Amino acid sequence: VITEDEVQAMKGLTQGLWTQGDYDEFAKLTWGAAPALIEACGVGPGTKVLDVGAGNGNVAVCAARAGASVVASDLTPAQVARGSARTQAEKLDVEWIEADAEDLPFTDGRFDRVFTAFSAMYAPRPERVASELCRVVRDGGVVGMANWTPEGFLGTINSISEKHSPPLFNEAPTAGDWGIPEIAQARFGPHAKRIRTEIKTLVYNFDSVEAFWAFLRKTHGPLIVAHEYLEADVIRAMVAEIDELFVERNRSQDGRFVVDVDYLLIVAEVP
Numbered sequence: 001v002i003t004e005d006e007v008q009a010m011k012g013l014t015q016g017l018w019t020q021g022d023y024d025e026f027a028k029l030t031w032g033a034a035p036a037l038i039e040a041c042g043v044g045p046g047t048k049v050l051d052v053g054a055g056n057g058n059v060a061v062c063a064a065r066a067g068a069s070v071v072a073s074d075l076t077p078a079q080v081a082r083g084s085a086r087t088q089a090e091k092l093d094v095e096w097i098e099a100d101a102e103d104l105p106f107t108d109g110r111f112d113r114v115f116t117a118f119s120a121m122y123a124p125r126p127e128r129v130a131s132e133l134c135r136v137v138r139d140g141g142v143v144g145m146a147n148w149t150p151e152g153f154l155g156t157i158n159s160i161s162e163k164h165s166p167p168l169f170n171e172a173p174t175a176g177d178w179g180i181p182e183i184a185q186a187r188f189g190p191h192a193k194r195i196r197t198e199i200k201t202l203v204y205n206f207d208s209v210e211a212f213w214a215f216l217r218k219t220h221g222p223l224i225v226a227h228e229y230l231e232a233d234v235i236r237a238m239v240a241e242i243d244e245l246f247v248e249r250n251r252s253q254d255g256r257f258v259v260d261v262d263y264l265l266i267v268a269e270v271p
């Protein structure tokens with residue numbers, strides 16, 4: 001059982017991780033899940049949408065472009081700043097707010113659709129997350145969630161990073177469980193009448209493995225923070241293991257870096 005102090009420490013760390021780097025660039029790697037969630041859950045003009053852990057707003061942007069009235073939220077103030085600049089520049093109907101997925105500052109049933117992509121999976125208390133996401137959706141509404149699968153490319157990078165990091169350096173040691181269909185079903189079970197899951201795949205395509213590393217070093221907050229805080233030999237071992245994974249999963253034959261990135265799409269219908 002984690003203590004309240006540990007929970008607060010993890011959330012402080014999470015905010016630090018996602019403040020660093022260039023999330024506007026990194027979000028190009030998560031974009032594909034946004035239209036998939038919108039399509040799977042159904043969003044149209046006037047749909048009231050909440051995006052939880054919105055980052056710089058991929059799902060929020062996708063929903064607003066479909067005509068929805070959107071509230072986007074994230075634990076990290078820097079992400080809220082990036083996202084609101086993005087949606088203002090696009091003149092989209094999105095209101096931004098700082099919020100924790102475990103304690104959403106909204107009344108029961110306020111939204112038609114609640115989404116979270118690669119975000120609420122990192123909150124330390126998964127049962128609270130499932131309950132909060134379902135609480136703020138109206139009767140008959142839908143919660144859509146996207147989570148890296150533990151054996152997939154991103155899920156494996158997360159486990160390698162966790163293995164090399166001190167426990168409190170991890171955002172949530174059990175994040176990978178959210179990518180397992182049976183566990184996701186069990187977590188939403190008490191709050192939903194029907195839960196569908198599907199493994200989907202994004203494809204990353206870079207000029208080379210080195211180009212992908214350069215992209216990550218520039219954009220990915222957690223990797224940048226790891227370089228600042230972990231001992232040099234720990235970082236070296238971690239990077240070497242991740243690099244092996246890149247070579248092993250690369251399906252390009254011509255020097256490019258092309259990799260499949262699996263995630264679990266969850267659609268939970270609230271009674």
Ligand SMILES: C[S@@+](CC[C@H](N)C(=O)[O-])C[C@H]1O[C@@H](n2cnc3c(N)ncnc32)[C@H](O)[C@@H]1O
Nearest residue numbers: 018030053054055075076079100101117119123
């Ligand atoms: C990998 S990013 C994903 C962002 C975006 N949804 C996307 O698809 O690109 C993870 C985000 O989750 C947010 N996050 C982590 N823990 C959270 C929590 N407990 N409540 C809300 N947001 C959280 C982080 O601040 C970060 O912006």
